[in-house]
Amino acid sequence: MRSSAPAPSRTPPLAPVPAPERDDVNGLESAAALLNKFKELSKGGTFTYDRKRRPYAFYGTNHSSVSDVLQANLWKFRLTTVARDVLDYLVTHHDRQALVKTTQAKLGEHFCCSQTKVSKAIGELSRHNFTWKEKRGLYRLNPLYAYGWGSDHHRELVVSLQNVLLEHQIEIPTVGKKETSR
Template sequence: MAEAAHTPPQHTPATEQPPVSLQLGRGDRLVVERHRTDYDFIGRSYYLMSRELSAKLPHLGLTLTQYDVLHHLMGTQASGGIVHQTQQAIGQDLGIDRKEVGKAIRRLSTIGLVWQERRGEYRINPRCAFYGRSGDQQAAVESMPDHVPDLDLPDYKVRPPRRRRTLKGDTP
């Protein structure tokens, strides 16, 4: 059984408890549980995203629409990395046509960032971003369909220049 040893009083802020020394007997074990501090994210919720993916996204050459759709999917995912939204609903949320959403999702699927489970249900690659518990993320990685391509992130040191359309009045 553990006995509390005498410790000299120390000045501590009112919110902290003074330190205590304990002597544990053979085979005794001490577990300290601290109060968890809640994160203060906007909306009180967050998901985890691969730092590597975040650093390489600019190198993938995504269009603005593809980038917007990807972040919309990541931000609206339910626990487990599933997004329950039709292309029409995504388009309404982003102010773009359903066909543009479809083209963006096809490109994101080609890269391996997302895939369609069924009509109105998409899954974000759990190796990229995930909303849920770590055990659930591991299970999601293990159950990824074979048709999802492996992520092949570029290793550029500097992002290649973006292509842009020639505008009227531009000189070649």
């Protein structure tokens, strides 16, 4: 006669699960704990909770930001290669007041071209109001195209240069469709 008792189970009983630590949620570390670990490991990394400011990653000590609208339409200006090179140089070498200390001779030497080509390039950039000469060896980059060191400083600079910027507005050229000849 067979007994109605169940057959013994071959799996061992499970051990009780330890209670999670205070900083763990469902076995995962909390976001605060992860941020603190990252902050310790990154040696100087910062986190911000201010929605107006966003963290940037950039090389070197200078931070430049360029107007997205002007950058997207830069092709419409039909800048020469030297003018574009000079503009890029000004964007990466300006100070907190959007000033660049350089001469046309130094720029010519830097780009391995004549001072005349640099002079024409600066003239082209000046006509479009990307830059203008403040005095000999000192050029101002239009802070509405590019600026440095963050948005608070940018606003202060634009306010301080308000009258000058009204005289140096960058207007995006209109480019019509090319007429086809028959």
